[in-house]
Amino acid sequence: MPAKIIDGRPVAQRIQGEIKRAVEDLRAKSGAAPGLGVVLVGDDPASAMYVRMKRRACDRAGLRSEARILPAASTQAEVEDAVRAYNADPSIHGILVQLPLPDHINEEAVLNEISLAKDVDGIHPMNLGRLGMRGREPTFTPATPTGVMQLIAETGEAIEGLRAVVIGRSNIVGLPVALMLAKANATVTICHSRTRDLPGTVRAADIVVAAVGRAEYVKGDWIKPGAIVIDVGSNSLPDPDSEKGYRYVGDVEFESACAVAGYITKVPGGVGPMTITMLLSNTLKAARRSLEA
Numbered sequence: 001m002p003a004k005i006i007d008g009r010p011v012a013q014r015i016q017g018e019i020k021r022a023v024e025d026l027r028a029k030s031g032a033a034p035g036l037g038v039v040l041v042g043d044d045p046a047s048a049m050y051v052r053m054k055r056r057a058c059d060r061a062g063l064r065s066e067a068r069i070l071p072a073a074s075t076q077a078e079v080e081d082a083v084r085a086y087n088a089d090p091s092i093h094g095i096l097v098q099l100p101l102p103d104h105i106n107e108e109a110v111l112n113e114i115s116l117a118k119d120v121d122g123i124h125p126m127n128l129g130r131l132g133m134r135g136r137e138p139t140f141t142p143a144t145p146t147g148v149m150q151l152i153a154e155t156g157e158a159i160e161g162l163r164a165v166v167i168g169r170s171n172i173v174g175l176p177v178a179l180m181l182a183k184a185n186a187t188v189t190i191c192h193s194r195t196r197d198l199p200g201t202v203r204a205a206d207i208v209v210a211a212v213g214r215a216e217y218v219k220g221d222w223i224k225p226g227a228i229v230i231d232v233g234s235n236s237l238p239d240p241d242s243e244k245g246y247r248y249v250g251d252v253e254f255e256s257a258c259a260v261a262g263y264i265t266k267v268p269g270g271v272g273p274m275t276i277t278m279l280l281s282n283t284l285k286a287a288r289r290s291l292e293a
């Protein structure tokens with residue numbers, strides 16, 4: 001039997017509807033809307049597109065958003081100043097620094113500047129550290145990994161005791177997903193470019209999270225029958241049949257994996273819609289803490 005599809009779109013729509021109602025409530029009580037401040041450095045078209053998508057989603061849900069768009073040649077001090085200005089602005093409750101930053105900018109120093117109370121991307125080293133520590137809770141968890149966990153929850157399967165394999169160990173996806181799965185009491189293996197026998201390791205997993213950045217890399221015969229497969233990958237492949245000339249595929253070979261898995265996400269329409277939703281949710285949470293205090 002083919003896998004059940006975990007469709008991120010209706011889940012995202014449902015949660016965005018809840019956020020919209022909560023924002024209206026907050027406005028009625030406090031007279032203010034949650035505000036997101038975005039720092040974008042340079043003119044990378046993909047980053048600019050992500051920022052536009054995030055700001056549009058804010059509009060739809062009734063959140064206020066603004067962006068400080070700095071030239072690629074900005075200095076370290078200018079980028080850090082942009083973050084500090086949002087820290088000091090009471091109408092901004094959440095700050096998003098769109099990554100990657102240009103090579104000459106020290107990313108960690110910039111992220112360190114974000115006020116913990118406004119770190120709605122959950123990317124401040126203190127928040128990531130707390131995510132990994134026993135008995136500590138981060139102020140916010142990063143958007144994409146939180147979306148992954150929400151999609152796993154949609155299956156109704158209990159995570160505790162399951163074997164999870166996360167392929168990828170980036171600071172924004174692989175590592176935090178692995179930490180969140182471990183917090184949920186899964187037994188977690190983190191795989192990366194130096195992992196020996198990746199297919200054999202994946203075959204033991206009840207939960208597979210693929211965050212590799214390589215089109216259709218994970219094959220169906222790597223998947224344990226019945227496993228939950230969450231495909232974070234977003235890769236464009238040339239496609240002369242499509243209007244745009246390309247199409248998006250995940251890190252998992254969907255057709256072959258779908259035949260074996262118990263549950264699987266699609267690309268597009270899986271993790272992608274959840275990422276923005278979780279950013280909105282964190283910004284609402286930050287605004288509530290500030291406005292209802």
Ligand code: NAP
Pocket residue numbers: 144167168169170171172173174191192193194195198211212213214232233234235271272275
């Ligand atoms: P990244 O920073 O490039 O990290 C990729 C990870 O995959 C690294 O840890 C790397 O290992 C590992 N890797 C590379 N080749 C491998 C191989 N052959 N075998 C095993 N592991 C390998 O990427 P990322 O930012 O985490 O993003 C991963 C994917 O998710 C991308 O497709 C990205 O577009 C997508 N993404 C989607 C969303 C969304 O909202 N849908 C959000 C963020 C990212 P090393 O550490 O050893 O180099």
